[in-house]
Amino acid sequence: MKLNIDGLLVYFPYDYIYPEQYSYMLELKRTLDAKGHGVLEMPSGTGKTISLLSLIVAYQRAFPLDVTKLIYCSRTVPEIEKVVEELRKLMEFYAKQTGESNNFLALALSSRKNLCIHPEVSSLRFGKEVDGKCHSLTASYIRAQRHVNPNQPVCRFYEEFDAVGRQVPLPAGIYNLDDLKDFGRRKGWCPYYMARYALLHANIVVYSYHYLLDPKIADLVSKELAKKSVVVFDEAHNIDNVCIDSMSVNITRRTLDRCQSNVDTLQNTIQNIKETDAAKLREEYRRLVEGLKEANVARETDVYLANPVLPDEILKEAVPGTIRTAEHFVGFLRRFLEYLKSRLRVQHVVQESAPQFLKDIFDKVCIDRKPLRFCAERLQSLLRTLEIADIADFSAVTLISNFATLVSTYSQGFTIIIEPFEDRTPTIANPVLHFSCMDPSIAIKPVFQRFQSVVITSGTLSPLDIYPRILDFRPVTMASFTMTLARTCLCPLIVGRGNDQVALSSKFETREDFAVIRNYGNLLLEMSAIVPDGIVAFFTSYVYMENIVASWYEQGILENIQRNKLIFIETPDAAETSMALEKYQEACENGRGAILLSVARGKVSEGIDFVHHFGRAVIMFGVPYVYTQSRILKARLEYLRDQFQIRENDFLTFDAMRHAAQCVGRAIRGKTDYGLMIFADKRYARADKRGKLPRWIQEHISDGSLNLTVDETVQLSKHFLRQMAQPFRQEDQLGLSLLTLEQLESEEMLQKISQIAHQT
Amino acid sequence: MDEEPERAKRWEGGYERTWEVLKEDESGSLKATVEEILYQSKRKRVIESHGQVRLGMMRHLFVVIDCSRSMEDQDLKPNRLTSTLKLPVCDIMHIQCKVICFVSPSGNPKKHIAALKKAVDTVCVGEPSLYNSLNLAIQTLKHMPGHTSREILIILSSLTTCDPANIYEMTKVNIMYMLLTFLICSTDNLSCSLNVRVSIIGLSAEVRVCTVLTRETGGSYHVILDESHFKELLTLHVKPPPTSSSSECSLIRMGQYRLENCDFTLVGLSLGGYFCPQCHSNYTELPVECKVCGLTLVSAPHLARSFHHLFPLEAFIESPVEELQGNGFCQACQGELKDKSIFTCPSCRSVFCVECDLFIHDSLHCCPCCIHSQTAS
Secondary structure, three states: OOOEEEEEEOOOOOOOOOOOHHHHHHHHHHHHOOOOOOEEOOOOOOHHHHHHHHHHHHHHHHHOOOHHHHHHOOHHHHHHHHHHHHHHHHHHHHHHHHHOOOOOEEEEOHHHHHHOOOOOOHHOOOOOHHHHHHHHHHHHHHHHHHOOOOOOOOOOHHHHHHHHHOOOOOOOOOEEEHHHHHHHHOOOOOOHHHHHOOOOOEEEEEEEOOOHHHHHHHHHHHHOOOOEEEEEEEOOHHHHHHHHHHOOOOEEEEHHHHHHHHHHHHHHHHHHHHHOOOHHHHHHHHHHHHHHHHHHHHHHHOOOOOOOOHHHHHHHOOOOOOHHHHHHHHHHHHHHHHHHHHOOOOOOOOOHHHHHHHHHHHHHOOHHHHHHEOOOEHHHHHHOOOOOHHHHHHHHHHHHHHHHHHOOOOOOOEEEEEEEEEEOOOOEEEEEEEEEEEEEEEHHHHHHOOOEEEEEEEEEOOOOOHHHHOOOEEEEEEEEEEEOOOOOOOOEEEEEEEEOOOOOOOOOOHOOOOHHHHHHHHHHHHHHHHOOOOEEEEEHHHHHHHHHHHHHHHHHHHHHHHHOEEEEEEEOOHHHHHHHHHHHHHHHHOOOOEEEEEEEOHHHHHHOOOHHHHHEEEEOOOOOOOOOOOOOHHHHHHHHHHHHHOHHHHHHHHHHHHHHHHHHHOOOOOOOOOOEEEOOOOHHHHHHHHHHOOOOOOOOOOHHOOOHHHHHHHHHHHHHHHHHOOOOOOOEEEEEOOOOOHHHHOOOHHHHHHHEEEEO | OOOOHHHHHHHHHOOOOOOHHHOOOOOOOOOOOHHHHHHHHHHHHHOOOOOOOOOOOOOEEEEOOOOHHHOOOOOOOHHHHHHHHHHHHHHOOOOOEEEEEOOOOEEHHHHHHHHHHHHOOOOOOOOOHHOOOOOHHHHHHHHOOOOOEEEEEEEEEEOOOOOOOHHHHHHHHHHHHHHHHOOOOOOOOOHHHOOEEEEEEEEOOOHHHHHHHHHHHHHOOOOOHHHHHHHOOOOHOOOOOOOOOOOOOOOOOOOEEEEEOOOOOOOOOOEEEOOOOOOOOOEEEEEEOOOOOOEEEEEEHHHHHHHHOOOOOOEEEEEEEHOOOOOOOOOOOOOOOOOOOEOOOOOOOOOOOOOHHHHHHHOOEEEEEHHHHHHHO
């Protein structure tokens, strides 16, 4: 259907539209018009992706000079593929409606592992291996060597691409990963490099967060993307953690040992080169004296995305003399390494700020701040000069040099914590140096600065105002959309008491309480008797789950539950978990029914959807607070309080509630789906917790369902499940939660739609 | 109705939220009530049934009643089992059918009722197996002649099924079966190939495997809301389903019995007996297949009951109440027409309310006003 969104003609590839989709597009259009950033929350299963795509594509067609590119960032490969499929549908609709094939180029990009078509390289199992092997076949000096020595193995796909691929642009069309591979095979070109090259002139790019947020990758892949792009972060409720992870460094003893051997290798290589080709090193020296001027020029002319690891100031300077020659630099690295080793020999926990660390390093081993800052750049240059083929082996030393640069560049926003052992195993010495980023805005800042519009969207972003604060940007639109429903297909219930009136809570004091555990068991037992097919139960942590399940076993509750349903448990092991998931789905499919016990923040809670019968009920045992005793977290909380005026408790609650919302949101993946959401903790009833749930869940929590006993919950659930089992057809939705074009254009409906978006 | 005293004992009831029922009357809210949807589907049922379709009048319906642990649940009073058995299950059995394990195949409702009465005292333990019950049912049904429908109705209370094998594998077994028995059907599903239609009434909630099973076999799947809805769903199954094109047609010779009073009978102590018109064998109960000459013996009411399924009453025309001319009273119950729509009989133009419309279509099967005018003229 063709829509008129605030004066913009939008082609929408379906015959029906949800009212919230229309509202979402309106807000999105406003964001694009203002050339600003936006935060939009819309429940999952209401067609967020297609709304985003249709509007932005329409915008691109209407104002080709204002918006040149859409960069769509998603989390996982299956999600990326889904986006591309939606896009394909949209483009087919365009072709059918306008009768002309438009010259849109859209492509997905993923790692080499997913794109490689080289028969040997692609058979490797791990991403790192593939990267390393690829590099060893395609590095420039390897290829240069081939001119001398024709036996040198190279990748023929890359050679072919390099020879002809760059002259001819990729023909317009929609390419998912398989399409790229097919195209690559037909032409004999490397799909990975082809895609990376095509990024520059593609209209739509779909790839993972890391290509923009992780400075190391972003520097390679995304730095030349046009400024007039719209960036969309989908499923962005965890974006601050992604930012932080991409800037944090953890150093263990193993890292240092591997680093040591790396440095030794470097030393030897330098020796060899010196004997054979001293001119090369001299050339490098000359370049370093020249400084990083080129990079600076490029950044000033606005060609590149800024790199947070390579701060602006150092671009204006030349590499300091102390580390200019290769030997000196290696000696420098050695000293730095020894220093780190000595730091790891601590017996007690040390926490210090970056300036403290720098002062200490200066006192102990006379390493100045300035050379440290250049460490990362200098190492890259050295590796290039030494023509080291397999970069993967040098990950340890790269990590250390990145650390050196970061620690000397940022005096704020980072903290250094050295722990001699893990909290759980105080007897086993396992020293770790956490260099932890506390400020997610550092990593994402270049993105906000460079691109015209950045849209952060997800099913669960509540409370909306906290994201702009922790990511440090000013959005022009912030809106939360509700789900319009023809029948109330979600039923959030807060269970506060057991049948014996014992307050249910996972809080620390009552964690070991037998009565609470028994009542939790009772709840699960009773639910397992009345909920059909699948139930997913989430615990706050693995430890907590183990405790509870063990004590259920002793009390015989587990046995009783097993009469009703099979029980599967998520473990930290990925293979075990995927096995459990598979069996769980099988049990749901063939009518036996199953319960999956899993952990909030685990793999299951984030990426796996439990549509329809796979998740008729989600039970959240306790409030999933993050482990508050962790020093890294404490440091981060302190930082948030000092810098952003966010109170510790606010942040902890926010973090717990977004994970709880993620967990319970697994059950509802669309308007025809239905599911119970059971919050089994007294504390959910409090306004400060409840108020932080997404609006589309909140509005279904009535006052009557705030502090239920297990019995009441069972009665309500029974009633709900029977009602939902009544036949439900598309016609029932029409006009209420599903609209045709005429219905959409009616005055009354537009009025209603304007109430869907909740501005903050 | 004996429901009344039961309803009065509120303390026996479960935890109910009576105030929420009131909330659903609110207009203008987005929430369409489930009742509204239900009402629509009720109407639909009346309207739908009036296509020109061939109905399978000879039915072999296998009723499977779940007797597992969950039947002890007390959400239907006094418990699910008793409540189920009290319901007019025998209504469905007006044609040849059988209750699993209880009775031998016979068309006689008395036997079914007796069997059901006995079953009330059954202790419900263990878990049900859809696979086993289907297997058992199919074992029997496959021998039924091709012109009759083969149906299984399962009243399932449990939410799980404990099967000796994967229920979907049953399809494979059945395909083999189909090949062996030359049952003609193009679908690759087993139960389909045998033309067995499996319908399920769930007592607790929607279970995936039932949805799939009924969809694949062309049956229906319903979940009850309460006792009255349960009854309604059961009555749905009284109506013979349209036959699939693949089933054979055949003429069945049926004998009208002759009722004769005799002073003594060979069978039992009853005063009357039915004599087969062909061989004059004596039977005390109908319908039955004559043991001597193989003729199917039926009584007039049996045939009459089938008649209204074949030639149903036409659906009444629904129109908003504003369009009503004349006085605003229902022709049948003489009550005032208060609902938002009224129903008009297409032949005699009489006006009825919703309740009467349903009553006429569900129970009377003829328009009272039409009959009246016929007899008058």
